[in-house]
Amino acid sequence: MVFGLIWKRFSSILVIMLQSQLFTKTRREAPKDEESVNAQLLIRAGFIDKTMAGVYSFLPLGLRVLRKIENIIREEMEAVGGQEILMPALQPKANWEKTGRWGKMEDLFRFTSYYTKTDYALGPTHEEIVSPLLKKFIFSYKDLPVYVFQIQDKFRDEARAKSGLLRGREFVMKDLYSFHKDEKDLGKYYETVKTAYFKVFERLGFGNLTYLTFASGGTFSKYSHEFQTLSDAGEDTIYICDKCRVAVNKEIIKEQKVCPECGSENLKEEKAIEVGNIFKLNTKYSEPFDLKYRDEDGEEKEIYMGCYGIGPNRLMGTAVEVSHDDKGIIWPESISPFKIHLLNLGKDAEKEKCDQLYYNLQKIGMDVLYDDRIEAGPGEKLVDSDLMGIPWRLIISEKTQDKIEVKRRGEKEIKLASEKELAKILQ
Numbered sequence: 001m002v003f004g005l006i007w008k009r010f011s012s013i014l015v016i017m018l019q020s021q022l023f024t025k026t027r028r029e030a031p032k033d034e035e036s037v038n039a040q041l042l043i044r045a046g047f048i049d050k051t052m053a054g055v056y057s058f059l060p061l062g063l064r065v066l067r068k069i070e071n072i073i074r075e076e077m078e079a080v081g082g083q084e085i086l087m088p089a090l091q092p093k094a095n096w097e098k099t100g101r102w103g104k105m106e107d108l109f110r111f112t113s114y115y116t117k118t119d120y121a122l123g124p125t126h127e128e129i130v131s132p133l134l135k136k137f138i139f140s141y142k143d144l145p146v147y148v149f150q151i152q153d154k155f156r157d158e159a160r161a162k163s164g165l166l167r168g169r170e171f172v173m174k175d176l177y178s179f180h181k182d183e184k185d186l187g188k189y190y191e192t193v194k195t196a197y198f199k200v201f202e203r204l205g206f207g208n209l210t211y212l213t214f215a216s217g218g219t220f221s222k223y224s225h226e227f228q229t230l231s232d233a234g235e236d237t238i239y240i241c242d243k244c245r246v247a248v249n250k251e252i253i254k255e256q257k258v259c260p261e262c263g264s265e266n267l268k269e270e271k272a273i274e275v276g277n278i279f280k281l282n283t284k285y286s287e288p289f290d291l292k293y294r295d296e297d298g299e300e301k302e303i304y305m306g307c308y309g310i311g312p313n314r315l316m317g318t319a320v321e322v323s324h325d326d327k328g329i330i331w332p333e334s335i336s337p338f339k340i341h342l343l344n345l346g347k348d349a350e351k352e353k354c355d356q357l358y359y360n361l362q363k364i365g366m367d368v369l370y371d372d373r374i375e376a377g378p379g380e381k382l383v384d385s386d387l388m389g390i391p392w393r394l395i396i397s398e399k400t401q402d403k404i405e406v407k408r409r410g411e412k413e414i415k416l417a418s419e420k421e422l423a424k425i426l427q
């Protein structure tokens with residue numbers, strides 16, 4: 001068992017972490033039909049590939065980033081009591097008719113089975129599935145509250161899909177749904193999730209650029225909230241109050257021109273990306289699906305619901321939009337495909353040293369991509385490394401002798417360190 005694990009780990013290291021073995025290649029030019037910076041850089045660096053507008057494949061390096069983002073979200077959702085499930089993307093028409101959204105939702109993908117002539121939807125969101133699902137498990141006040149979430153592919157017939165990973169027609173969403181005995185309990189949990197969302201954005205490296213934004217709550221509550229990250233690539237316009245670090249979106253500014261927290265009229269217009277959205281649904285979906293429970297006195301009551309969305313693909317695109325330069329991506333360590341990019345810029349003698357360092361770094365638990373390619377020259381390796389954007393670049397060459405050159409992506413300073421010093425710097 002132990003041997004099996006070690007062997008598996010070792011073999012996966014050999015396959016994945018050596019750049020000579022990586023099947024993807026970097027590209028000097030982005031595809032002509034790709035307008036967004038995030039998709040251009042991610043395609044050039046070999047992280048993703050475009051199948052058609054709004055639909056992408058994730059390649060080994062890109063998938064590592066996506067999985068890291070998903071895991072950060074997963075940890076924060078579990079920390080607030082979320083239980084992970086996985087619901088289907090393929091959904092029956094009847095559920096969508098029940099809520100009246102079959103005919104109303106413009107971006108719902110609908111299609112008919114060739115064999116049975118039955119109509120289906122490809123899920124753009126999951127209230128229509130999660131509400132009848134939880135109805136099978138909630139009977140009394142003792143069964144509440146419940147929090148379930150999934151990290152799953154969504155499909156939306158987006159009119160415009162020109163922003164790379166920011167707006168896909170197929171994309172990953174983490175959607176959390178909460179079920180409560182009353183409005184007060186929902187309100188309390190809603191605040192807990194708000195805090196959890198900010199932890200996610202902090203860990204992804206753009207907490208300082210992200211604002212809680214007041215949006216319309218629809219017919220069921222006064223406000224909903226968005227999380228908006230400042231970026232010129234954003235499709236949204238928000239109005240920020242720097243004193244409270246909150247913002248209002250366009251729908252709200254038309255009704256009220258003041259900060260909802262402090263009443264200040266001093267709001268600044270900014271471009272932003274909506275990275276998350278939370279909503280008090282109250283009884284909007286429990287009504288059509290007859291979602292009820294018995295309270296302490298045996299009385300039947302309606303269940304209150306909340307929903308909380310966040311898009312890992314969009315977060316990955318956002319990370320690139322807010323952190324890159326003219327050479328390429330600059331990943332924050334938390335979601336970089338690897339912590340370290342080790343380059344051998346020398347010849348045979350250096351290769352031996354570099355192999356040993358690669359081995360030693362792995363032994364102390366470091367996540368390393370090793371550019372061991374023989375056919376690529378030093379210039380090419382340096383350009384590729386900047387494009388890929390891994391935070392720590394280590395170089396061994398004829399010039400470095402018994403030291404290692406250390407540089408952080410996005411910084412100018414270059415240091416020479418012994419292996420011992422290096423271990424300290426990296427820890």
Ligand code: ATP
Nearest residue numbers: 165166167168171173274275276277309310311314
């Ligand atoms: P938008 O206004 O940008 O279309 P939305 O209000 O439709 O977003 P929600 O339905 O609240 O978005 O979805 C929750 C989260 O899922 C969003 O905050 C975003 O992070 C992500 N998301 C939504 N649509 C897309 C998409 N087309 N591509 C990638 N991520 C998306």
Ligand code: MG
Nearest residue numbers: 107156158167
């Ligand atoms: Mg939308």
